[in-house]
Amino acid sequence: MIKRLRARFIRIATLSVAVVMLLLTVAVNAANFISTDSDLTETLELICGNEGTIPLPAQETAPGASGEETAPNSSGAADGSDTADGSGTSGGEAAPDSSNQDASPSTADGSGSAAPSLEEAPPDAGSAPGGAPPDDAAVPRPVPAGQRRGGPFTAETPFSTRFFVLRYDDGGTLVQADLDRIASVTQDDTDEFLAAALAHGEGDGYYGSYKFRVVRTGENRRMAVFLDCYQELRAVRAVAVWSLLADGACIALVYLLVVLCSRRAIDPVVRSAERQKQFITDAGHELKTPITVIATSLKVLEMEVGRQKWIDKAQAQTEKLGALVNSLVTLSRMDEEEPPLTFSNFDMSAAVLETAESFRDSAETAGHPLALDVPSGLTVRGDEAAIRQLVSILLDNALKYALPGGIVSLSLRRERHGIVLCSSNPCAPMDPADLPRLFDRFYRPDKSRSSATGGFGVGLSIAQSVAQAHGGSIRAECPAEGTIVFTVTLKS
Incomplete structure (x- = not known):
């Protein structure tokens, strides 16, 4: 019984720790995946919100940074510079009044209008006919610092994020494939990704290792953005693998500690x-x-005074009391750490x-x-005397009830699991x-039936102890x- 109690304590303690650790691992890995997926979703939202690009962080432009020379005087004209027709101001002709001239440099065609910067260009500037973007549409556009988004984005995000964009119509015909921001995808691979988007x-x-988003960009126009998330998914898998390995190591350590400390933990129960x-x-x-003295005295008294019903009743109760004491001693011995059984191979068929x-005659x-x-x-290998006692208990119980x-x-x-009786x-x-509860000591579901059938209610408890001492089990069931x-199952 002590071995079974200790083994049960070890199983319950180890299983409890294992369940808690596995639940914690599942929660941590689920939170990690949700966080990673949220970051990828925000990145896709940023790309889709900027028509397939990631805006650059704002850059301050210093005077003259545009590559144009400025005049040293307030008139806005450069000293010694030629006019558009080749005549310079040093030739004796006065420069035009700067108050009536535009301070911005002239364009190449002499129109005098300044070229808009990237920040001032409208979103659809230079769009190709039919809604297709121009060739330089993939160039990131800077945004003011006050409008810079937080979350997973940094100043390096436009340069470190790898993605590609497919633009197609509702019929599934590819209109444009922007592959400038990806190295592992070629034009030949676009059909595969287009089929996944459709x-x-x-x-x-x-x-695969891409997270994508499909959005509608106009009438009969759609855009699919495929974001490379190989490193992110690899990190999620690595966390899952290492957390499971850590769980296994911790559970093994807990099992070892519980085994070493189990004797001390159950010591009060054992004592x-x-x-x-x-x-x-x-x-x-x-x-x-x-x-024994009472039984002997009753026999002597019967020989002296003759047989009487009172003496017969006293002898019957004395015999029952002796049988009860023997049953209790048997149960106590079967519950010992090493039951007093002698195991050997014997013919169970003949013993049964x-x-x-x-x-048969009494039945x-x-x-x-x-x-x-x-x-x-x-x-079967076991104690033949104990097996015979087990069979006797089952038959005696069946005949009584x-x-x-x-x-x-x-x-x-x-059977496959052993011998079944x-x-x-x-x-x-x-x-x-x-x-x-039929195997509990002194338990009877019907108290009135106890007096009619006799017995003490410990026979099935002894049968259970014998079965367990042989590494088997016993159960009661009502199929109808x-x-x-x-049913007794013994290992063969």
């Missing part, structure tokens, strides 16, 4: 159980002497048949035919909740109302 439809999705067993053993030995035949006298189904040649005229059946067979008999209807079956 199959998914609008919204976000994953395809209490040992004292209880010692008390039963000592009490049994102390009771045997007065019981011989034990069952000893009950027929009680009106219960005995049906045996025991094939020959089945051997079988309904009048009911057949008592006993069968033996070999079954006894069955018709009985009064029972509550299924009472079946597991009014029938009870006890």
Whole structure:
């Protein structure tokens, strides 16, 4: 019993820690994936919101940074510079009044209008006919510092983010493939990614190591942005693998610590159980002497005064008391760390048949035919005397509680898990909740039936101890109302 208690304590403690750690690992990895997916979603939103590009952070422009020379005087004209027709101001002609001239440099065609900067260019400037973007549409456009977004974005995001953009119509015809920001995808690969976008439809999705988003950009126009997230997904997988390995190591360490500390943890229970067993053993030995004296005195008294009903009743109760003491001592010995059993290979078929035949006459006298189904040649390793006691308990229990005229059946067979011994008999209807408690000591579901059938309610407890001492188990079940079956499984 102590071994089973310790093993159960180790299993429960280790399993509890394992469940908590696995739940924590699942929660951490789920949060990690959700956070990574959220960052990727924000990046896709930024790209889609800027028509397939990532805006650059704002850059301050110093005077003359545009490559144009400024005049040293307030008139805005450069000293010694030629006019558009080749005549310079040093030739004696006065420069035009700067108050009537535009201070911005002239364009190449002499129109005099300044070229707009990237920040001032309208979003659709230079759009090609049919809604297709110009060739330089993939060039990131700077945004003012006050409008710079936070979250996963930094100043390096436009240069470190790898993505490509596919523009197509509703019929699935590719209009443009912008592959300038990706190195692993060529024009030949666009059909594969276009098919994935068409199959998914609008919204976000994953395809391989890419997360993509499909949006509508106009009438009969769609855009699919594929964002390379290989490193992000690899990091998520790495966290998952290492967390599981850490879980395994921690669970193994906890198991080792629980095994080392389990004896000390259950020591109070062990001491209490040992004292209880010692008390039963000592009490049994102390009771045997007065019981023997009482039984002997009753026999002597019967020889002197003759047979009387009072003497017969006293002898019957003395015999019952002696049997109870023997049963309690047997239970106490079976609960020891090492039960006093002698294991050897023996013919279980012969032992079961011989034990069952000893009950045949009493079974027929009680009106219960005995049906045996025991094939020959089945051997098992165990204590033969304990197995015979187990068979006797099952048959005695079946004959006591079988309904009048009911057949008592006993069968033996070999299965994949070992040797199976079954006894069955018709009985009064029972509550299924009472079946597991039949193996408790002194438990009876019907107190009134106890006085009619005799016994002490410890026989099935002994049968369970014998089965467990052989590494097996015993269970009770009611396959049909009014029938009870006890099944013993022993390792062969």
